[in-house]
Amino acid sequence: MEAAGAGAATPSHASMVDTDDFDLSRLLNHRPRINVERQRSFDDRSLGDLYLSAMDGRGAGGYMDSYESMYSPGGGLRSLTGTPASSTRLSFEPHPLVGDAWDALRRSLVCFRGQPLGTIAAVDSSSGEVLNYDQVFVRDFVPSALAFLMNGEPEIVKNFLLKTLLLQGWEKRIDRFKLGEGAMPASFKVLKDPKRGVDTLAADFGESAIGRVAPADSGFWWIILLRAYTKSTGDHTLAETPECQKGIRLIMNQCLAEGFDTFPTLLCADGCCMIDRRMGVYGYPIEIQALFFMSLRCALLLLKPEAEGNKDIMERIVTRLHALSYHMRTYFWLDFHQLNDIYRFKTEEYSHTAVNKFNVIPESIPDWLFDFMPSRGGYFVGNVSPARMDFRWFALGNCVAILASLATPEQAGAIMDLIEERWEDLIGEMPLKICYPAIEGHEWQNVTGCDPKNTRWSYHNGGSWPALLFCCRPR
Secondary structure, eight states, X not given: OHXXXXXXXXXXXXXXXXXXXXXXXXXXXOOOXXXXXXXXXXXXXXXXXXXXXXXXXXXXXHHHHHHXXXXXXXXXXXXXXXXXXXXXXXXXXXXXXXXXXXXXXXXXXXXXXXXXXXXXXXXXXXTOOBOSOOOEEHHHHHHHHHHHHHTTOHHHHHHHHHHHHHHHTSOOEETTEEOOTTOOOSEEEEEEETTTTEEEEEEESSSSSTTOOOOSSHHHHHHHHHHHHHXXXXXXXXXXXXXXXXXXXXXXXXXXXXXXXXXXXXXXXXXXXXXXXXXXXXXXXXXXXXXXXXXXXXXXXXXXXXXXXXXXXXXXXXXXXXXXXXHIIIIIEEEHHHHHHHHTOXXXXXXXXXXXXXXXXXXXXXXXXXXXXXXXXXXXXXXXXXXXXXXXXXXXXXXXXXXXXXXXXXXXXXXXXXXXXXXXXXXXXXXXXXXXXXXXXXHHHHHHSSOGGGOTTXXXXXXXXXXXXXXXOOO
């Protein structure tokens, strides 16, 4: 591509910004630029209205009604993704593979004291034999939980929510360090004592995980799943119990705690989310920020305004949502026009009026990006921090950004346009690539530490994850 060639021809001692005669926008078809300021799907007014509706004495029920009227145009029965729900559960003939999938899913169920509690991570689809793991991973159970809810089996999800909430109350230590009260486990397993006939739970908060990293996403997934359960069943009693209200507050307190951060995004370690091995996602990964945003919105709906301590939490949530949505839509968003701006960035700007606020060096733009970025489309980059922008595409973070309305309507359409334009790269024969592109060579050695499981196009390094299709929402 011409843009890549221009970058390669620039002398090593010269900055790309010196090539003023070259403008990437010449390659565009004069399409209108996405305006993140005017188009906001979760804007200041709507956030304020939501919060005030909770404070005006109508209680949680009125609060929910306000939310639904604002974000479900047309009213009526709607699904979690905002599309009209079917009047009958089986209004079409399912594919035969659906039955096989349900059989495999049920064989993966783990029971605790006679009650189904969750699904284990890996099961052989033909024999039902447990492969490698006997753990119920919080993040991995979410797609299964949504399937159980849609199939009219909410008790399995309710058991899971209650048991993981119970585990949150355990003392959590790694060596001599105590984790925060709000931390949720990455996984747990059921220990059976056949002699005594007793089942016990054993949780992992990171002390047994590879790399000893605590999960930053488990609490977010728990809140999101609690909201999905409440929405699907219409049962608000579970979420309104003092135990669940306290669990939400603990998670929110841990995430909203004040520190030395200058950004509204959450600072995370490598391996703290679905990509739970070293893959260079340390800092402010898009997956965590999108889940954080979604859990903030869900928590705002689940918390009872009249409960002790909730009013202050809700005010802090609204404030954080304002800042987080602006930050993500402004600094994480990348389309062809923004790429052109970054290509021409000046560096070392020391002032409040700096355009290049993160001091991103134009020479750090990878060559593959010029061929990958179409004139129609865009996405949220993987990470933004001082002097570092991870331009890789991460599927889960971008899809959740659409589901949570972190992406504006225009940005959501641009993400789907990008997937359509780069279908072979991002979907391929076996959907869905977890990230793109895969890293290899010296970069793979430096980023992953020579991880043999994350060689190029494997596992977290550009591997195919059909399970991610659960979060893909058609336009």
